[in-house]
Amino acid sequence: MSTLSELYITMENLRKLNLPIDERLKQEAAKLEEDLIRTEILPTLTEKIEPALAQVQRELVLVVDYVPGTPLKVSLSRKRNISDVLPDAVEISPKIPHIVTATGINRSASTPFRVEFADGYICTGNGKDTFIDALKHMKLPRVATFENRIFAGFPLVGRKQRVTEDNYKWQENVDGWWIYVNMSNDTKIEMIRQVADYLGISVKVMNQGQSTSTSPVETMKGKRAMFSLNGGVPMNKRATVLTVVKNYVSEHPQATFSKIKEVFPDLLQGSYGVVRPLVEIQNRIDAGQDAEHRYYLEPENILKSADEIVFAVSHQWGNQFPAFQKHVKNTLNWDIEEI
Numbered sequence: 001m002s003t004l005s006e007l008y009i010t011m012e013n014l015r016k017l018n019l020p021i022d023e024r025l026k027q028e029a030a031k032l033e034e035d036l037i038r039t040e041i042l043p044t045l046t047e048k049i050e051p052a053l054a055q056v057q058r059e060l061v062l063v064v065d066y067v068p069g070t071p072l073k074v075s076l077s078r079k080r081n082i083s084d085v086l087p088d089a090v091e092i093s094p095k096i097p098h099i100v101t102a103t104g105i106n107r108s109a110s111t112p113f114r115v116e117f118a119d120g121y122i123c124t125g126n127g128k129d130t131f132i133d134a135l136k137h138m139k140l141p142r143v144a145t146f147e148n149r150i151f152a153g154f155p156l157v158g159r160k161q162r163v164t165e166d167n168y169k170w171q172e173n174v175d176g177w178w179i180y181v182n183m184s185n186d187t188k189i190e191m192i193r194q195v196a197d198y199l200g201i202s203v204k205v206m207n208q209g210q211s212t213s214t215s216p217v218e219t220m221k222g223k224r225a226m227f228s229l230n231g232g233v234p235m236n237k238r239a240t241v242l243t244v245v246k247n248y249v250s251e252h253p254q255a256t257f258s259k260i261k262e263v264f265p266d267l268l269q270g271s272y273g274v275v276r277p278l279v280e281i282q283n284r285i286d287a288g289q290d291a292e293h294r295y296y297l298e299p300e301n302i303l304k305s306a307d308e309i310v311f312a313v314s315h316q317w318g319n320q321f322p323a324f325q326k327h328v329k330n331t332l333n334w335d336i337e338e339i
Helices: 003-014 025-055 127-137 187-200 237-252 257-263 276-286 321-332
Strands: 061-065 075-077 098-101 106-108 113-117 120-122 170-173 177-180 205-208 227-229 275-278 308-315 337-339
Touching: 003 025, 106 321, 113 127, 113 187, 113 275, 120 127, 127 187, 127 237, 187 205, 187 237, 227 237, 237 257, 237 308, 237 321, 275 276
Parallel strands: none
Antiparallel strands: 061 075, 098 106, 113 120, 113 205, 170 177, 227 337, 275 308
16 A cells, blocks of 8 residues: 555544544655655556647647546646646646657756765765665665555566556666666655665765765675564564564453553653654654654654554664663563574
8 A cells, every 4th residue: 555545544534533634644644645646647648648739830838627536627728827727736746857869759868866875885876866866875675665655556676667658668677676767866866865764874965066075885884783573574673663562462462551661661762662652753843852753753653542543653773772682571571682
């Protein structure tokens, strides 16, 4: 299930519970909707419609009216200024200069970007190649465990190829892994950041030409510690904690929040606690505290106890992790092993 679908479900659940929908969730939904249109719908529209429109010699504006559950409506206007047609219109696809290639086909210009890691950087001069090399550096088997974003039913990195009737190229095959590359540079950059955060890797992305004090990534040595829960997939510390709590809640559907707190006491983490009700997190945010960046607040990571307490898991784990690791073994008899 895509992150956007899960966000819709979370918002609907909040409505059913008569809880206010955080403005952040609404903004995130709007952002993901626009991102979906930009990465999935616009490429298809451009490919299918642009050749047919080449026969039209006059300027026009096409407006797609989409209402879920009803037939799609397309309207035409001769008013060239989109704001005259739709005063509140938001341009999803930014105006980008085009390059005429030797084949005469117009292609959008690609702005190169640089990905900086702790010990080096990657910058190939081409957005797609830089994107692929950055994911390769973070190890494709590890990146394949990232499931926070799905593209038309396919993960960012996986073993399955997306094949469509028009033979459009959606992915690149790298070392037996299919990497989804049909997206804008902005989305590529966002994916690099999200994957790096998920894996606990420090990363900085900047436009090519900005100053840097690091050397090319080929000089890099070492890697972040990764852990396996009961022989499962590799995860960083924070992802391991999240998975442990999720698994416990899944295996104990009758557990109240107080019971969950008993199993995962605050002292294991410190001031943020292992788990915290969303209401308390929101209170901390309203009080000016940086709680927004201390917990897993993505819709797919929000949990609920048997007594209807909606809560989140802290992702602030450093020196406290060994104690958590030992506690899980002693309390649940689950093995967390460094790999």
